[in-house]
Amino acid sequence: MSSRIREDFVPALLVVDFQEDFCPPNGSLAVPNGRDIAPTVNALLLLPFALKVATKDWHPRDHVSFASNHPPPDNVPFVSNTTVIHPDGSGRKYTTLLWPDHCVQNTRGAELVPGLDIFRIDAVIEKGQDPRVEMYSAFTDPFHLPPFTPESTSVSTSNLPMMLHEKGITDVFVVGLAQDFCVKESAIDAARFGYRTFVVREGTRAVVPGTGWDTAEEEMVAAGVKIVGIEGREIER
Numbered sequence: 711m712s713s714r715i716r717e718d719f720v721p722a723l724l725v726v727d728f729q730e731d732f733c734p735p736n737g738s739l740a741v742p743n744g745r746d747i748a749p750t751v752n753a754l755l756l757l758p759f760a761l762k763v764a765t766k767d768w769h770p771r772d773h774v775s776f777a778s779n780h781p782p783p784d785n786v787p788f789v790s791n792t793t794v795i796h797p798d799g800s801g802r803k804y805t806t807l808l809w810p811d812h813c814v815q816n817t818r819g820a821e822l823v824p825g826l827d828i829f830r831i832d833a834v835i836e837k838g839q840d841p842r843v844e845m846y847s848a849f850t851d852p853f854h855l856p857p858f859t860p861e862s863t864s865v866s867t868s869n870l871p872m873m874l875h876e877k878g879i880t881d882v883f884v885v886g887l888a889q890d891f892c893v894k895e896s897a898i899d900a901a902r903f904g905y906r907t908f909v910v911r912e913g914t915r916a917v918v919p920g921t922g923w924d925t926a927e928e929e930m931v932a933a934g935v936k937i938v939g940i941e942g943r944e945i946e947r
């Protein structure tokens with residue numbers, strides 16, 4: 711008799727950007743009630759996931775997503791949808807939403823929150839280091855750019871896909887901040903990479919609760935992501 715329970719279920723937990731700058735009271739890009747996900751995330755960390763990964767938004771000071779790096783009138787955080795040069799060198803342009811300065815590398819705001827049981831996490835992945843491009847997804851930047859610096863292997867495209875692959879992961883459970891940006895894009899990418907993907911509702915909060923949350927759930931569901939409650943039953947929508 712095999713001692714294995716199910717060979718086709720090798721789950722990973724992905725804790726997205728649970729960092730000081732995304733949490734009240736002092737975070738520069740505080741997600742309403744963001745800190746409240748800690749008990750849910752810590753409860754999940756007690757479960758036997760084959761891999762538990764936390765991500766950190768990890769920006770250089772000259773990051774394109776900081777409103778402060780753009781001239782007026784395009785420098786209004788949360789509002790400006792600013793046209794910037796596409797980083798592929800073709801000269802074309804695209805628009806990107808601008809934010810307050812946040813998660814600057816090696817600052818307090820970029821630290822994982824102390825309420826997170828970090829000792830239960832197997833690996834921490836940094837993302838968003840390429841100053842030229844916003845990177846919401848923990849998997850890859852939206853343009854699939856080659857690494858920004860020649861020495862680097864994981865600047866705009868992270869090593870998360872490799873880690874999941876090496877562990878033989880089949881299912882990815884996503885929690886963290888913010889539901890309508892980095893959680894959403896990471897979950898959609900997980901599904902795109904072929905994983906059965908779940909977002910645990912109680913383990914996330916939106917920058918824009920209400921409309922932002924609802925739209926994000928719809929986009930995720932359309933991409934094949936399942937939205938579940940902590941009790942594990944799929945929520946009917």
Ligand code: VGL
Nearest residue numbers: 727767809887888891892
């Ligand atoms: C995020 C906005 C800018 C996130 C990161 O983690 O959801 N949102 N950078």
Ligand code: ZN
Nearest residue numbers: 767775813838
């Ligand atoms: Zn960011």
